[in-house]
Amino acid sequence: MNKTQLHKIAEDYFDHQGWEAFPFQKKTWDAFLAGKHGLLNAPTGSGKTYALWVAVILDYIKKHPDYKKKPKKGLKAIWITPLRSLSQEIAQASQRFVDGIDLPFTVGIRSGDTSTKERTAQRKSMPDLLITTPESLHLLLGSKDHAKIFKDCQAIIIDEWHELLGTKRGVQMELGISRLLGLSKNIRVWGISATIGNLEQAREVLLGVDENRFRESVLIKANIKKDIKVQSIIPASMDKFPWRGHLGLHLLEDVVKIINSSRSTLIFTNTRAQCELWFQSLMTKHPEFAGEVAMHHGSINKETRIWVENAIRNESLKACVCTSSLDLGVDFAPVETIIQVGGPKGVARFLQRAGRSGHRPGETSVIHFLPTHALELIEASALQKAVATQAVEDRLPYILCYDVLIQYLCTLAVSGGFYPDEIFPEVKNTFCFAAITDEEWKWCLDFIVYGSSSLQSYDEYKKVKIDDTGRYLIDDRKIAMRHRLQMGTIVGATLVTVKYQSGGYIGSVEEYFISKMDRGDVFIFAGRTLEFIRLKGMIAHVKNTTKKTNTVSSWQGSRLPLSAQLGELLRDEMENFQTGKKRTPEVKALKEIIQRQQLESIVPQKSEFLIETFKTREGYHAVFYPFEGRFVHEAMAGIIAYRVSLLKPITFSLAFNDYGFEILSDQAFDMQEILDNDLLTPEMLSQDLQASMNATEMARRQFRDIAVISGLVFTGYPNKAVKTKHLQNSSQLLFEVFRDNEPDNLLFRQAYTETFEQAIQEYRLREALERIQEQEIIWKACEKPTPFSFPIITDRLREKLSSEKLADRIKRMQLKWE
Structure with missing residues (x-):
């Protein structure tokens, strides 16, 4: 069949539905038929499923013109989705198309929600299209017959690639793709991504560093205008002093x-x-x-x-x-x-x-x-x-995640074993591990066999054996089972299942929240007011109640930081609010607050960096406004407080939000001295971060996740999870062993790298300090807190006071300052 005839099959189906194929869909069909890899940039709801699934089907028909008679059995394509909730949508759309053209293909879903019975049936006879998650793909790669499952697979499609990029799940996918390319030479790799700032790099990460593969790939943009x-x-009325809480x-x-x-x-x-x-x-x-x-x-x-x-x-x-x-x-x-x-x-x-x-x-x-x-x-x-x-953020890919690589090597060892000389070139071809050295590779291999130099005396860390042929394999059933239970890169807090005493599953909350509960305590969860009865194992028994409460279930680490892109837009926008030239409802609504800010201080322009100082009953305040997001501000506040303390012995308490940060002391300090000593400089940044942020403590916390992913600690069996406290203790003990005896341990080093790159965001902090050096620094000695400083002060108070007390305190502050 030629291209026109193949297109007609799809277009007839579209006509029957009352649709018309978009140009980007046709381009995708043609690129796939030409044997190309690629990245499709298309917004949600634009028909991306039909762009790629139709391409896979047309390619099959091209190779099997008698497709209606007896289709060849076996897996033709894998569709990876980061969210299980998307699977049903994709499955329904895919099945509708093959049914509509009378092609007897089957579509299956495999995720954490798939029953054991269905998984067993899939293993015996794979569907033509398998919709799955990164974790379930790796579980399949860890099965003994995985080579047979994937040998005739023609395509792997990664949906919502922008969501996976810049995460360890993305690294997991890179390694999964590298293995599938090793198993099936004809497989085509395609990603689907919404708009991100670095689309070209997103394609490079998806396809790896093989130049030939990249040359044979395309980037297709949907170009659908979305209003x-x-x-x-x-x-109706704006508080002159805006506040949070x-x-x-x-x-x-x-x-x-x-x-x-x-x-x-x-x-x-x-x-x-x-x-x-x-x-x-x-x-x-x-x-x-x-x-x-x-x-x-x-x-x-x-x-x-x-x-x-x-x-x-x-x-x-x-x-x-x-x-x-x-x-x-x-x-x-x-x-x-x-x-x-x-x-x-x-x-x-x-x-x-x-x-x-x-x-x-x-x-x-x-x-x-x-x-x-x-x-x-x-x-x-x-x-x-x-x-x-359409100014959107970049998603920065991870580099050299040794914990994910170690988990992957154990997955291959569980699947019947691997030969390092065969796997190393595949790993080296991924974007994440392109820079891995021969020594680092050997360290990872030794780690899974001997458990690193400082753990060689303990058998529990020796997971992989080497047979007479040089094959690395796991032949211990208990080790294999533990590995399969813990496969994946999402490490959250230990979850406690919330159930009614009479039966009935409501959901799950974090262990730290429920551990503070006493019998009879009342809390709100899943829209219900619940009374806590008991914690048995990792199950919290509750009952409905009519008692009143202000306690709402909370989750740690759920605050989102301001992105660099939005921070830049905020600094640009500040100028429009200052001049009042823009006649938008927002500018009109903030007119009084902006005037009050200009009366007490200034509204900084893009070329200016504002610092405000004032004294209250609490002490001496200095407020800085970088507009870089709370993560960057937390680190910057720590650095400035540390640098000031080097000039004179002084202690500070710190507060920060997305717009700025405050350092507060009960002693007076000279802001001019801070400016004269050039304390807002990127010089010596790494060393000062180490000293000011207690980087060791942060790295110790980061190491817990690395220890779980690499299999150094075991999180427990279903319904018998290891408590967070025990996990933390085990990982801290290992962290200290490596710090004292093996400082070159790659996982130990990775904990510090991740602390600076992800938790502290050192690169953004450095860029912010470099930008401040180019700006005019304006220091305003104010009589009292300004409208801009008010949300930062109240953010600090919120950590200490209940919502009612906070509201009362803020009302008093507002009356006093007005």
Whole structure:
């Protein structure tokens, strides 16, 4: 069959559905038929499934013109999705197409939710298309007959590649792709990505460093214009001193008006705790919404989540309060309106959420921005500019993740063994491990056999054996089972299952939260008010209660940092608010606050760096405004406090938010001396970070995840998880052993690298300090706190006070300062 005849098969199906193929879909079909690898850049809901699955089918028909008679059995393509919730959508669309052209192909799903019976059936007879996750792919690679399963596979398609890039799951995929390319020479590698800043690099990471493969690849852009309308929800009266801590709930009635005027609404929050609070407030103040408003986040049980997704799809819900669990993929055509509560902290995340509304090509997406404090209106304005210019963030790939490599080598050893000389070239061809040296490779091999030099006396770390032929394999059933149970790179806190005493699974919360509970304590979770009865093993037994409580289940590490891209847009936007030339609703709403800020201090222009100092009953405050996000500000505050302490013995308490940071002391300190001594410099940055941030303690915490991924510590069996405290103790002990006896241990070194690159974001801190050196530093000695400093001060108070006491304290502060 020629290209025209093949296209006609697909186009006839499209005509029958009342569709017309997009140019990007046809380009993808042609590139795949020509044997090319590639990356498809297409927004959610634009028909990307049909771009690649149709390509795979047309390629099969080209090679088997008698395709309707008796198709060849076996796996033809693997579709990787980072979220299990996307699997059903992809499976339904894929099955509809093959059924529509009378091709007797089967589509199967394999994930953590797949039953043992179904997995066994798949092993005996693989579907033609297998939709799976990175973790399930590696479990298949760890099976004895994996070479046979994949030998005739023609394509691996990685969906939402931008979500995997810049994570250890992405590294896991790089290694998985390298093995599949080794098993099947004809396999084609394709990724699908929404817009990110570094698309070309995303393609390079996907395909590895093989120049021939990269030359034979294409980058196809969908070029579908998406109109996004951003509307700020502006309160009737603006506090002159904006503050944080109420999570935007003072605008609840404005949200209710939007819900009532829309067919369906998604309310996006940045954290699961915020999601719970918003849902609870809506239910308390508007009981008439019962059954019409739901909640969706990753810790709620699977059945409830699926019910919510289907209810949105069939329009039986008016609104859903959710987190990033609904950012991606699930196709909700009817959603009319999106509300974003608080700054989304990233342009790409905001665009993704906006795209959930008008989730069809050609439709306008409407997103309402709800500020949790007044200054977030500047963020809203910056986001409008980002939407207009499509200025999105880069996703930076990980380099040399030895823990993921060690886990992968054990996976191959479990699958019947591997020969290092065969696997090393494959590993070396990945982007992550392109720079690995022969010595580092040998260290990883020795580690899985002997457990590193300082652990050689302990048999539990000796997992892999070498047979007479030089093959590395795991032949111990217990070691193999433990490895399979712990496969994956997502290391969260230990989860406790929440169940009713009478039976019935509600969801899971983190162990640290539930461990603080006493019998009879009441907390809010999954939209229910629950009374804690007992913790038995890793199961928390609860019952429904009518008692009142302010305790909402919370999760650690859920605060999102401001992205570098959005920080830059914020600094640009500040100028428009200062001059007042822009006539937007946001500028008008903030007019009084900006005037008050200019009266007390200044609104910094892009070329200026503002420092404010003032004295209160609490002590001497210095507030700095880099607009770089809380992670960078936390590190910068620590460095400046440390450098000041070198000039004179002094102690500080620190506070920070996404816009700036505060150093507070009970002793007076001379800001001019700080400026004269050039303390805002990138010189000696690494050494000062080590001293100021207690990098060893941070690396020790980071090492826990590395120890779990590399298999140094075991997290436990199903329903018998090892407690977080024990995991932490075991990993800390190993960290100290390596620090004292084996400082060149690659996993020990990796803990420090990750601390500086991911936790502290040293590269962004360095760039920020370099930028500050180019700016004019303006120091304003103020009489009292300014509108800009107010949210930072209250952020610090929030850590110490209950919400009621905080609200009272802030009211007193406002009255005093006004």
